[in-house]
Amino acid sequence: MITTMNLRINRANCYLLSFIFLLNALFAIGQSKNKIITGAQQIDRLLPLLQNKTVALMVNQTSMIGQTHLVDSLLRLKVNIKKILAVEHGFRGKADAGENVNDALDAATGLPVVSIYGDKISKMKPTAEHLADVEIVLFDIQDVGVRFFTYLSSMQYLMEACAENGKKVVVLDRPNPNGAFVDGPVLVPELRSFIGMNPIPILHGMTAGEMAQMINGEGWLAGGKKCDLQVIAMKNYDHKKKYSLLIKPSPNLPNDHTIALYPSTCLLEGTVISVGRGTRTPFEILGHPSLKNQPFHFKPESLDGMAKNPPYENKICYGVDLRTETVKGLSLAFLLKMYKDYPDKEKFFTPYFDKLAGNKILKEQIKQGLSEDDIRDSWRKELSQYKTMRKKYLLYP
Numbered sequence: 001m002i003t004t005m006n007l008r009i010n011r012a013n014c015y016l017l018s019f020i021f022l023l024n025a026l027f028a029i030g031q032s033k034n035k036i037i038t039g040a041q042q043i044d045r046l047l048p049l050l051q052n053k054t055v056a057l058m059v060n061q062t063s064m065i066g067q068t069h070l071v072d073s074l075l076r077l078k079v080n081i082k083k084i085l086a087v088e089h090g091f092r093g094k095a096d097a098g099e100n101v102n103d104a105l106d107a108a109t110g111l112p113v114v115s116i117y118g119d120k121i122s123k124m125k126p127t128a129e130h131l132a133d134v135e136i137v138l139f140d141i142q143d144v145g146v147r148f149f150t151y152l153s154s155m156q157y158l159m160e161a162c163a164e165n166g167k168k169v170v171v172l173d174r175p176n177p178n179g180a181f182v183d184g185p186v187l188v189p190e191l192r193s194f195i196g197m198n199p200i201p202i203l204h205g206m207t208a209g210e211m212a213q214m215i216n217g218e219g220w221l222a223g224g225k226k227c228d229l230q231v232i233a234m235k236n237y238d239h240k241k242k243y244s245l246l247i248k249p250s251p252n253l254p255n256d257h258t259i260a261l262y263p264s265t266c267l268l269e270g271t272v273i274s275v276g277r278g279t280r281t282p283f284e285i286l287g288h289p290s291l292k293n294q295p296f297h298f299k300p301e302s303l304d305g306m307a308k309n310p311p312y313e314n315k316i317c318y319g320v321d322l323r324t325e326t327v328k329g330l331s332l333a334f335l336l337k338m339y340k341d342y343p344d345k346e347k348f349f350t351p352y353f354d355k356l357a358g359n360k361i362l363k364e365q366i367k368q369g370l371s372e373d374d375i376r377d378s379w380r381k382e383l384s385q386y387k388t389m390r391k392k393y394l395l396y397p
Contacts, residue, residue, distance in 0.1 A: 036243065039172030039209070039232035040070050040140050043077070046232060049136065049170060050079045056134040058085040058116070058158055062142035062174075062247045070140055070172075071109060082134050083112045085126060087141065087154040088250070116154060124194060125157035128165050136168045139208065142249045145178035146263045147187065147202050148195040148356055151249075155208060156197055156215050163225040171231045173209035173395070175243040177259050181205055181329035182390070184263070186382040187358035196358055201379070201386060203263050203330055206393070209233060213393040233395045251306045252282040261322060264331045270353025273338045274317045278303060278310030286334060287319025291341055294318040332372045339366055 040046075040063065055074070057063075063070040074081060084091050084106060091106060091113050104113045114130055131137070139158060141151045155171070162169045184202030192198075198220050206214065209231035215221065216229050237243075248254045253262060258281075265283045268275050276285040278300025285298055289312055297318045300310040322334065342348050345367070354360050365375050 034236050036175055036237045036241070037235035038065075038174050039234060040065050040174075042232055042235075043073070046138075046170070046172070047077060047079075049230070050074070053080065053135045054133055055079055055081050056083045056085055056131070056137045057081065058087065058137060058139045058141065058154065060087060060091055060141050062245075062249055063140040063172075064247060070138075071111070075109065081111060083114050083130075085116050085130070085137070085158070086113050088117045088150045116157070117150075124154065126161040128161075131161060131165045131167050134167065136170060137162055138170050138172060139212075140172040140174070141208070142174050142245060142247070143176060143208050144249055144253065144259050144262065145176035145181075145203060145205065146266070147184075147200055147204060147358065148266060149250075149262075150194055152208060152211050153194050153197050155212060156220070159212065159215060159227040159229065160221045160225070163221055163227040166228075168228040168230065169212070171209045171212045171229070173207050173231055173234050175234065175237055175241070176205070176207050176239065177243050177245055177256065178203055178263065178329075179205055179207065179239040179241075179243075181263075182383065182387055183330040183379075185358045185362055185379050186386055188360075191355055191358055191360070193355050195355055199386070201383060202358065204386075204390075205239060206390065207234075207237075207395070210390075210393050210395050213395075214390070217393060218389070231395065238396045239394075252277060254280075254282075257323070258283050260327055261325070263329070264327055264334055265322070267332075267335050267353070267356050268338060270350055270356045271335075271338065271348050272342065272350065273319070273348075274300060274311050276300070277307040278313060280306075281323060282306070284323045285319065285321050286338060287317030288312070288338075288342065289315050289317055290343060291318040294320060294341070296321040332375060336366065336372060 057071060059070055065073050071081065071084065103115050106113050116124060116126055137158060139155050143149060143151050159169055181203040182201060182205035186201050187196045187199050189199065198215065212229055212231060216227055221227060244256050245259065253259050262283050265275050265286065268286060273286055273288050276282040276298065279285060279298050287294065287298060297316050299314060299316050300312050302308050302310065302313060339348055349363050353363055357363065361378065362375065
């Protein structure tokens with residue numbers, strides 16, 4: 001005799017199977033059109049890893065499967081999610097760069113959101129208490145392939161904490177929109193910080209999954225520990241394949257053009273020059289109040305969700321408009337031009353510049369008047385060594 005309870009269970013299982021079937025059908029359609037299939041889209045590979053497990057997720061607004069957030073998809077599939085670990089900009093991606101992210105309850109799901117980003121470096125790493133009630137942590141965040149973008153630093157601290165506490169990490173891989181480029185100075189150990197933790201160039205040419213494998217393989221976790229790591233690789237991806245981000249990875253990287261300029265223009269955040277924070281086109285415009293002979297001007301303002309109290313707030317900055325510039329990889333042209341045009345050379349650089357550059361040499365090379373070609377020649381040996389190391393960890397040859 002079929003009871004009402006049995007009928008409800010069978011109906012629930014039917015809905016669950018229908019949902020999985022739909023996801024697999026979408027996956028097959030994507031394959032047939034040679035579309036990139038992210039790690040998160042491969043529910044058929046992910047779900048068996050999570051059955052009967054307690055799970056945490058390090059995710060943000062980019063962790064989407066089509067129009068549905070990964071968290072919502074897994075909750076529908078009855079995955080036992082204990083918490084969300086929030087990185088820079090927060091779970092919903094609304095916090096400004098560098099702004100503290102606080103613990104909270106997510107209004108949409110009721111899940112606890114634990115901040116792994118704050119004003120002290122000790123807050124950047126999950127604690128044993130954070131991980132005590134979970135067995136597996138998923139990492140699914142869209143990166144942009146630039147060393148000083150902090151999401152991969154958060155991933156590394158996650159791996160380190162999980163290695164120390166016997167937890168498994170599963171990285172759901174996503175494309176690198178700057179993945180075709182390996183360029184820039186390689187970070188020296190004495191300048192290690194949250195915006196650059198490992199000896200890699202500014203443009204590292206790796207996905208999050210590949211970088212996780214390198215971090216593990218090269219012994220870059222504290223004490224040389226190894227994390228129990230699994231990467232769900234993408235389908236139909238290679239590093240030269242152009243990929244447009246449908247969701248902005250942070251408030252000040254709103255479009256593909258900004259993301260392409262970011263490796264080059266972000267270096268100017270280590271100078272007195274404004275990179276357009278406090279405008280709707282950050283990293284696409286450059287200027288300073290003293291450069292009144294420049295052909296373009298803008299006025300930074302405090303913008304909720306993008307820039308609170310930006311440099312030179314409510315002051316007119318004169319400079320250059322890069323919104324029509326085409327840049328592939330890393331260019332020093334904008335940095336060299338701003339240095340040449342700025343009148344007080346001794347005050348141009350700030351202490352932050354060396355951390356962004358990854359060495360103390362680039363600043364001195366610019367002061368000495370070296371050309372971009374001469375500066376690039378000085379990177380050649382270290383870049384060659386890095387590329388050799390990188391080959392061992394590539395998932396998408």
